[in-house]
Amino acid sequence: MRKEKGIFNILIVEDNPGDFALIEDLLFEQMETPVLRRAKSFQGAKDILLNDSNLFDIILLDLSLPDKGGLSLVKEMVELSLNIPVIVLTGYADPSFGIKALSLGVSDYILKDELTAVSLYKSIIYSSERKNVAMALAESEKQYSELFHLSPQPMYVFELETLKFLDVNEAFMKHYGYTRDEFCMMDLKDIRPPEEIPVFETGLLSDSPDQKNDNYGIFKHLKKNGEVIQVDIKSNFINYKGKNAKVTIATDVTERLNYIKAIEAQNEKLKEISWIQSHIIRAPLARIMGLIEIFKGLEVDCEEKKQLLEYLLLSANELDDVIMNITDLSGITVME
Numbered sequence: 001m002r003k004e005k006g007i008f009n010i011l012i013v014e015d016n017p018g019d020f021a022l023i024e025d026l027l028f029e030q031m032e033t034p035v036l037r038r039a040k041s042f043q044g045a046k047d048i049l050l051n052d053s054n055l056f057d058i059i060l061l062d063l064s065l066p067d068k069g070g071l072s073l074v075k076e077m078v079e080l081s082l083n084i085p086v087i088v089l090t091g092y093a094d095p096s097f098g099i100k101a102l103s104l105g106v107s108d109y110i111l112k113d114e115l116t117a118v119s120l121y122k123s124i125i126y127s128s129e130r131k132n133v134a135m136a137l138a139e140s141e142k143q144y145s146e147l148f149h150l151s152p153q154p155m156y157v158f159e160l161e162t163l164k165f166l167d168v169n170e171a172f173m174k175h176y177g178y179t180r181d182e183f184c185m186m187d188l189k190d191i192r193p194p195e196e197i198p199v200f201e202t203g204l205l206s207d208s209p210d211q212k213n214d215n216y217g218i219f220k221h222l223k224k225n226g227e228v229i230q231v232d233i234k235s236n237f238i239n240y241k242g243k244n245a246k247v248t249i250a251t252d253v254t255e256r257l258n259y260i261k262a263i264e265a266q267n268e269k270l271k272e273i274s275w276i277q278s279h280i281i282r283a284p285l286a287r288i289m290g291l292i293e294i295f296k297g298l299e300v301d302c303e304e305k306k307q308l309l310e311y312l313l314l315s316a317n318e319l320d321d322v323i324m325n326i327t328d329l330s331g332i333t334v335m336e
Contacts, residue, residue: 007033007034007035008031008034008035008057008058008124008128009034009035009037009055009056009057009058010027010034010035010036010037010056010057010058010059010060010124011037011038011039011045011048011049011056011058011059011060011084012024012036012037012038012039012060013038013039013042013044013045013059013060013061013062013065013077014038014039014040014060014062014089015040015041015062015064015065015066016062016064019062019089019112020038022115023060023089023115023120024036025117026115026116026117026120026121027117027120027121029117030117030118030120030121031121037055037056040065040066041065041066041067041068042065042067042068042073042076042077043067045059045061045077045080046076046080049080049081049084050080056084057084057085057128058084058085058087058124058127058128059077059081059084059085059086059087060087060089061073061074061077061086061087061088061089061106062089062090063088063089063090063092064090064091071097071100071101071104074086074088074101074104074106075104078104078105078106083131083134083135084131085107085108085127085128085130085131086105086106086107087106087107087108087109087110087123087124087127088101088106088108088109088110089110089112089115090109090110090111090112091111091112091113092111093111093113107123107127107130107131108123108126108127110123148167148169148247149169149170150169150170151169151171151249152171153171153249153250153251154169154171154172154175154176154249154250154251154252155168155169155171155172155247155248155249155250156168156169156172156183156247156248156250157238157240157245157246157247157248158187158188158245158246158248159240159243159244159245160237160243160244160245160246161243161244162187163187163188163189164186164187165183165184165186165187165188166240166241166243166245167240168180168183172250175223175252176191176221176223176224177223177224177225178224182224188200190222191221191222191223192219192220192221192222193220193221193222193228196219196220200219216233216234216235217232217233218230218231218232218233218253218257219231219233221250229252229254230252230253230254230257231250231251231252231253231254232250232251232253233248233249233250234248234249234251235247235248235249289313289316289320
C-alpha cells in the first residue's frame with residue numbers, strides 16, 4: 001500500500017490512551033511521516049492552540065473530555081481553531097447531534113466504531129482541501145473587495161430582483177453626494193431623472209444573464225444635488241452574497257460630451273463664416289478679373305501697362321486659389 005508522503009501536523013485531543021493509540025496506528029498506516037501532538041483535555045488543547053495554532057493542519061477531537069464535552073466543546077474548539085479543520089471522533093451515534101456539530105463549523109463527524117485507516121485518511125485529505133478552497137475563495141473575495149472599493153471609477157452592485165443597492169464604492173458616494181447609509185435605502189430608480197424611468201424599466205425587460213459582458217451605453221443619472229449627468233454604463237452579472245446581482249461601472253462623460261457638442265457647434269459657425277466670407281471676397285474678385293479681361297481686349301501700346309495687367313491677373317488667380325482652399329477645408333460647396 002502506497003503511503004501519503006506529505007507531512008501532516010495533527011493535534012489529537014483525546015484523553016483515552018487506547019483510543020489515542022488506535023488513531024495513531026491508523027494514521028501511520030496511511031501516512032508516511034505524520035507529526036502528532038496530543039492533548040488530554042480541552043484546557044490542554046486550548047493552551048497548545050493559543051501558543052502554536054499555526055503549526056497544525058488538522059485537529060482530531062474526541063467529544064468526551066474530562067473538563068468539557070458535547071456541543072459546548074465543539075463550539076469552543078471551532079472558535080479556537082480559527083482556520084484549522086476540526087474532525088470530530090466520537091462514540092455518539094445520534095444523527096441529530098452530528099448535524100448540530102457540523103452546523104457549528106466542524107469539518108467532519110466520524111463514529112469511532114466505524115473508524116478505519118482509509119476513512120480517517122480521506123476525511124483528513126478532504127477537510128484539508130476544503131480549507132484550502134475556502135481560504136482561496138476568501139482571498140479572492142478580499143482582492144475583489146479591494147479592487148471595488150479602491151477603484152477611482154464610481155462602481156456599485158445592485159440586486160436584480162429589487163434593484164436595491166447592495167454595495168457602493170467610495171468614488172461612487174463622493175461623485176453622487178450620498179452616504180453609504182443613504183444608498184442602503186435606495187434603488188436604481190432613485191438616481192434616474194423621472195423622465196428616464198420608463199425607458200429604464202423597458203430596458204430591464206431585455207436584461208439577461210446570458211450576456212456575459214454588457215455595455216449599455218450612455219444614460220442620464222441624477223445626483224443628490226439635483227444635477228443631471230451623462231453616464232457611460234458598463235456592467236456584468238455576478239452572484240453577490242447569494243443574490244443575483246450586477247456590478248456596474250458608471251463613468252461620468254458629461255464634460256466630454258459637452259466639449260464635443262461645443263466643438264461641433266463651433267465647426268458649424270466656422271462653416272457659416274467661411275461660406276459668407278468666400279462670397280464676400282469672391283464678388284469684388286470677380287469684378288477685378290472681368291475688368292482685366294476688358295483691358296486685355298483693348299489695344300494699348302504701353303508695354304508697361306500690359307505687364308501690370310498680367311501681374312494683376314496673376315494675383316487675382318492666386319486669391320481665387322486661396323478662397324477655394326478655404327471652402328474645401330470647411331466642406332462648403334461654392335456656387336459659381
